[in-house]
Amino acid sequence: MTCKLDLAVDMGHPFLNRSVDGFIKIGAVSACKVAAEETFECLHRGTFPSFFDYFCTRTLKKMCKEGAYWGTVAGVYVGVEYGIEKIRGRRDWKNAMVGGAVTGALVSAVNNNQRNKVVKNAITGGAIATAAEFLSHLTT
């Protein structure tokens, strides 16, 4: 069985196309994660008859919120990485590291964190992006 769902939005520029693609894909993954988590919580608590109510009032809202948040983070990351690739003219893990760090700092600064936390989030973002880049090379 193969199941393939692909949505392509053409914004007229590769930079925007990639960012929107990242937003949609990672937003969807994030929304699915919330849905799975909340379903499990409902089943675990045994309040199955009220699942629909719960879903409509809380889960759907949380799915949209988390989906939009992580989608935006992914969109920013993909855009920044594309920009760095164009500036440096090559593709390697350093793009991912710098892209992750810039994204971490940006998202953290937008969320009104202290300067202290912005730097820490930049370090974490860079590390996660580098690790993801290494792992994807190992598994393909």
Add this chain to the structure above:
Amino acid sequence: MTCKLDLAVDMGHPFLNRSVDGFIKIGAVSACKVAAEETFECLHRGTFPSFFDYFCTRTLKKMCKEGAYWGTVAGVYVGVEYGIEKIRGRRDWKNAMVGGAVTGALVSAVNNNQRNKVVKNAITGGAIATAAEFLSHLTT
């Protein structure tokens, strides 16, 4: 300027080779992250003269601990994904999702968490691995 450092350990089987490679690479990224964080903390606090003391007593230990932990997680993930790929006979994001979920559940179970938390960590692991897989396809 190009800087290339590659370490290959041959364990005699692609399954082990990949796992060990994942352990080394992600462990190194994790250790670097800790080093960067701790250096920033030292500079931020302004206790620069005692940096060496601090580094020897705390940072080095934390680097080894975190490096070994995340290296192991990555090794398990890469191994599990390789196994799933061999069983299913194809490569797509579903391998990453199942691999992430199995790794999340395994690591969580080994850490003696409650059953409740094991399922949640499995969901989170699957979501993160799927997101990383999508992102790596977008940026390459």
